[in-house]
Amino acid sequence: ETGVTQSPTHLIKTRGQQVTLRCSSQSGHNTVSWYQQALGQGPQFIFQYYREEENGRGNFPPRFSGLQFPNYSSELNVNALELDDSALYLCASSFGREDRGRTGANVLTFGAGSRLTVL
C-alpha cells in the first residue's frame, strides 16, 4: 500500500508567478484535502476534493484552485503568488463518506509536503 506522495518537495518562485503542486492519494482513498502551513502555525484548510468535485473550501482567495483526477490524484494551483504564500503545502487523503464505518475511516494520511518559497 503506497502512501501519499507530493511533488515537488521544494520550489522557489517570485511574486506574481503561478505554481502547480501535485499529490497522489493513498491507495483506496478517494478524498484529497489541501492544507497550508505557515512557519510556526498549524495547518490551515484550503479545500477538499471528493470524486473530482470540490467538497468544501476554507478562507482562501480564488487564486487558490484545485483539481482532482479520475485516479483521485490532485493538483493545487496558486496564481499571482504573494510573499505570504510562502509555506509548506500539505496534501492529505482519506476514505470517502461511503466508507465512514470502516476501520481507519476517520484518519487523514498526510504527504511530506511541498515547501514553497516566494521571493
Next chain:
Amino acid sequence: RKEVEQDPGPFNVPEGATVAFNCTYSNSASQSFFWYRQDCRKEPKLLMSVYSSGNEDGRFTAQLNRASQYISLLIRDSKLSDSATYLCVVNHDRGSTLGRLYFGRGTQLTVWP
C-alpha cells in the same frame, strides 16, 4: 476567535518527566478530536484520537471535556524521541467526509537527557 487554541510552549523537560498539554476549541458542535505529532520539517502524523471517556495508548493519555470544550494530552516517562510539536485537532463536519480539520498552532516539546 480561533477554532483551536493551544499554548505554543516551548516545553523543555528532562527524560522521564511527565508533561501535559492542553487546548480549547470554540465550536461546541465539534465531533471528532485528535492529537497529531509533527517532527521538524515533516508532515503531521496522527498520534491518537480523543474520546469522551478518555483513552490511553502506552505512555500517552488523552482526555476530552465537552462541557468545557477542553482537550488534554499527558505524556508520562518522557523519552528523547518524544521531542516534536504536538497539534491539537478538531473536526465538526457532521455526517460528511472527514477532511476539514482545524489545527491548533501546536505545542513544541523538547526532552533533554
